[in-house]
Amino acid sequence: MHASTANTEAHNAHPTAAIALCMALEKAIDYALQHDPASRQKLVALAGRCLSLELTEPRLAITLTFTDGSHQPLLMASPFATPEADCALKGKSQGLIKLMNGPKHSLAGSDLRLSGHTGFLMELLDITQQLEIDWEAMIEQALGTIPMPFAAAQNQQVFNQNASHLLAGLIRNQAQHVKRLAERAPFFIGDFLTEEINAVPSKFEIDAFNSKVDDTQDDVARLEARLQLFQQRVASSINNLKPKNQ
Amino acid sequence: MDKDSITHFGFENVKASEKAERVAGVFHSVAAKYDIMNDVMSGGVHRLWKRFTIEAAAPRTGQQILDIAGGTGDLTRQFSQRVGPTGHVVLADINSSMLNVGRDKLINCGIAQNVTYTQADAQFLPFNDNSFDCITIAFGLRNVTDKDLALQSMLRVLKPGGRLLVLEFSKPKSKALETVYDQYSFKLLPLMGKLITNDADSYRYLAESIRKHPDQDTLKNMMINAGFGQCTFTNLTGGVVALHKGFKP
Numbered sequence: 001m002h003a004s005t006a007n008t009e010a011h012n013a014h015p016t017a018a019i020a021l022c023m024a025l026e027k028a029i030d031y032a033l034q035h036d037p038a039s040r041q042k043l044v045a046l047a048g049r050c051l052s053l054e055l056t057e058p059r060l061a062i063t064l065t066f067t068d069g070s071h072q073p074l075l076m077a078s079p080f081a082t083p084e085a086d087c088a089l090k091g092k093s094q095g096l097i098k099l100m101n102g103p104k105h106s107l108a109g110s111d112l113r114l115s116g117h118t119g120f121l122m123e124l125l126d127i128t129q130q131l132e133i134d135w136e137a138m139i140e141q142a143l144g145t146i147p148m149p150f151a152a153a154q155n156q157q158v159f160n161q162n163a164s165h166l167l168a169g170l171i172r173n174q175a176q177h178v179k180r181l182a183e184r185a186p187f188f189i190g191d192f193l194t195e196e197i198n199a200v201p202s203k204f205e206i207d208a209f210n211s212k213v214d215d216t217q218d219d220v221a222r223l224e225a226r227l228q229l230f231q232q233r234v235a236s237s238i239n240n241l242k243p244k245n246q
Numbered sequence: 247m248d249k250d251s252i253t254h255f256g257f258e259n260v261k262a263s264e265k266a267e268r269v270a271g272v273f274h275s276v277a278a279k280y281d282i283m284n285d286v287m288s289g290g291v292h293r294l295w296k297r298f299t300i301e302a303a304a305p306r307t308g309q310q311i312l313d314i315a316g317g318t319g320d321l322t323r324q325f326s327q328r329v330g331p332t333g334h335v336v337l338a339d340i341n342s343s344m345l346n347v348g349r350d351k352l353i354n355c356g357i358a359q360n361v362t363y364t365q366a367d368a369q370f371l372p373f374n375d376n377s378f379d380c381i382t383i384a385f386g387l388r389n390v391t392d393k394d395l396a397l398q399s400m401l402r403v404l405k406p407g408g409r410l411l412v413l414e415f416s417k418p419k420s421k422a423l424e425t426v427y428d429q430y431s432f433k434l435l436p437l438m439g440k441l442i443t444n445d446a447d448s449y450r451y452l453a454e455s456i457r458k459h460p461d462q463d464t465l466k467n468m469m470i471n472a473g474f475g476q477c478t479f480t481n482l483t484g485g486v487v488a489l490h491k492g493f494k495p
Contacts, residue, residue, distance in 0.1 A: 015298060015480055015481075015482055016291070016294055016295070016298070016482045016483045019294045019297055019298040019301065020294050022297075022301075023293075023294070023297060071327055071330075072327055072328075078301040078304075079298065079301060080301055080302070080304070
């Protein structure tokens, strides 16, 4: 890196990518919050406050500033860290992802360092975890209210629905199906490996094998004991056969 | 620079007095389709470079901003929102066609209350000393005949502590990127210019003027020589573009 480059290049490995991320973040959050008015209202209450992130792996600096959303996006992202932030978080990117996805707002063991107003960050994490985006409405907004063609309608109830709702329902059903599959996958995989392709032995076979190993171990132990006894008896007989005057 | 001294217009040597006229010809020609061409030529990345400039400028509510060579108003539009009704943005461009396109575009976006338009030469800025908190010049400095004179003029109208940001094409950091970039700008760029604006020559000039523009370190030294302090630069997209920043002491 050139010695004379500005601070941003020291903080962002790729300044162009960092600004692209900022712009994408702004757009995505603005769009998502259109479908979650409650969270939007909570974020409006944070107008004027800002959070600075200085992350490593990859090296990335972003400052998130909240506005009232009237003239500018509700969240404005900048690829520059600011010392004036209400709250600053430094550490690995992975730590931040864990913090956002984790059930508890704890920095313990995450290698993230926090400075400034802790309450602001906790408030923000609470809001992000309570996000309830009406994604069916998002699909409907994207597709519009397209009526189902008569031929495709199976009955009057389906006919009255529009394509967006049907698509949302289809996605929801598929998501539930995938979730059920994920829950049952360990059993399926076990059966497939043992019964179908005999790649691994079943639990019954392993237990039988273990039992046989135990029996063999016992047999060996008994044989060893008998050999020791036999050895002692031989030694004793040899001693008895020796002349007493020697 | 004397008006009879020789300067460059792309790879061509011309008299200093002729350069402004010829540059004006280029921009009169491309003004109407300037935005479309920018998107096509850069694949939309010019929006990222400009947004980066806005963030680096860090405009605050109530500040006075001068957007030199502001052309079609991409930076002015964002500055106008950032400085709010108590602030003010001056969109300056030497070329009347570009200025007209920019003014129409901004008015159509509903931006009027805190923006004024001035046809001005960057070498002789028609403003009082110490007038602006921030000055930007995006993709304009390479077209200026006497860059040193322009930098001195910018320093004069900047308030003490104010910052200048120069966004301009520069020298790619890697040889491989430079090779690809050369092929792109000397072969594809004039072709795209021909197809979209029916003007291959203007876009050939664009590619040539980029090569004649000072590289990162040279421009930084020019800013220091003009009197700017704390001069730094940031390479964007591998150095294809660089953002220079300096402060008036």
